Amino acid sequence: MWLTSFTMPNTVERSRKRCCIEFLCCTLLLLFFIPIRIKNLDEEEIQFQNYIATYNKSYNLSEYGERLKAFKHSLENIRQLNLNKTSNTAKYGPTKYSDMLPQEFHELKLLPDVSNQLQRILLPQYFNLNSDEDSSERIKQSVSRSIPEKVDWREKNVVTKVKSQQSCSACWAFAAVGMIESVNAIGSGKLQSLSVQNIIDCAPFDGCDGGNVCALLSWMKRSKFVISKESDYPLTLRNGKCRKMSTEGVHIHDFICKDFVGAEEQILYFLAVNGPVAVAINALSWQHYIGGTIQFHCDGNPSKLNHAVEIVGYDLTKDVPHYIVKNSWGEDFGDNGYLYVAIGKNMCGLAYEVAVAII
Known part of the structure; x- marks a missing residue:
């Protein structure tokens, strides 16, 4: 009984250390990898991410690429429509x-x-x-x-x-x-x-x-x-x-x-x-x-x-x-x-x- 009661805390301590290490790794992933991914987005895809949030849109994985392509096409159309506009135009x-x-x-x-x-x-x-x-x-x-x-x-x-x-x-x-x-x-x-x-x-x-x-x-x-x-x-x-x-x-x-x-x-x-x-x-x-x-x-x-x-x-x-x-x-x-x-x-x-x- 004396040996068992003495070794259990070591097991618990090792488990706690492992959890702390895993938590630290996850935190580093969040702080390091995700910002890198965002930095790699081009300006139009960043606009698309904001667009999704604004209009509460949701797409599956295959739809995302098609909707992004259509959105980029729309941005070019919008640019053309706004050329030479004045305060009175649409x-x-x-x-x-x-x-x-x-x-x-x-x-x-x-x-x-x-x-x-x-x-x-x-x-x-x-x-x-x-x-x-x-x-x-x-x-x-x-x-x-x-x-x-x-x-x-x-x-x-x-x-x-x-x-x-x-x-x-x-x-x-x-x-x-x-x-x-x-x-x-x-x-x-x-x-x-x-x-x-x-x-x-x-x-x-x-x-x-x-x-x-x-x-x-x-x-x-x-x-x-x-x-x-x-x-x-x-x-x-x-x-x-x-x-x-x-x-x-x-x-x-x-x-x-x-x-x-x-x-x-x-x-x-x-x-x-x-x-x-x-x-x-x-x-x-x-x-x-x-x-x-x-x-x-x-x-x-x-x-x-x-x-x-x-x-x-x-x-x-x-x-x-x-x-x-x-x-x-x-x-x-x-x-x-x-x-x-x-x-x-x-x-x-x-x-x-x-x-x-x-x-």
Whole structure:
């Protein structure tokens, strides 16, 4: 017993020394090897590490290399977009989409067939022509009427909050429903959030795979479709079976869908008199937008239209007069979900297909 009780402390002491040595080695590894690895990162990969932390991204080992490659490509695009910029032009930088190549971004967020849809919906059978001509009388009066220098319907509490379409390519539904929400609120004095999902599921188009604002308004008018409240028909962001709802909701009385290229004063008139409008647009260069007014780097060719947005106002008092554009990519994109696009240049092709809802 005496020998056993005497040797045990030696064993314990040796174990403690071994633990101390292992702990010291681990500490040295942390202090020595990790800083060397960080020093070996190039500047762009350091930016990528910061980007991952900022946007709470996570990738597996194989994804990391591909996302880093895409991010470096984005940094070069951002550099080009920011060349020769002034204080009035748009600003570009890393966004939540900057770990994608442009084609990936196009496939995830944009519509591939808007230009072809535009040609189809301009065919007469998509419109009630007599009614459209009656509504167009309002356009003819616009030239002789003065409009305010600034209109921002958000300040009147008739614009619902920015939503996120995520990977559901139903921008057309978000833009149309947002416009109808606002025009209805202007007329009724009551702002209510309407169901985008109701449109995705029930309109005779491709739901999360595509659609068109003008064709939607035409169908809604002909069918006397009533949009349900969002609380009754919540957003799921996937194609679903149309559920019949009660007649409580909102329907449109009429609509206008026209090409205002070279006549953007008409867009301003409708924004001032009737409320927000919805437009088809080319948003490919928006991947890295972080603020300011877009007046360059945004192709206005009608063959490049790939997105739909709601315009909720304008400001003619600025050095670069601009539209106030409500997007559907969430409040964490752009200026709290909004962008600003220069007036009078058909910038991004926004004047090719302008939709106006009349409630």
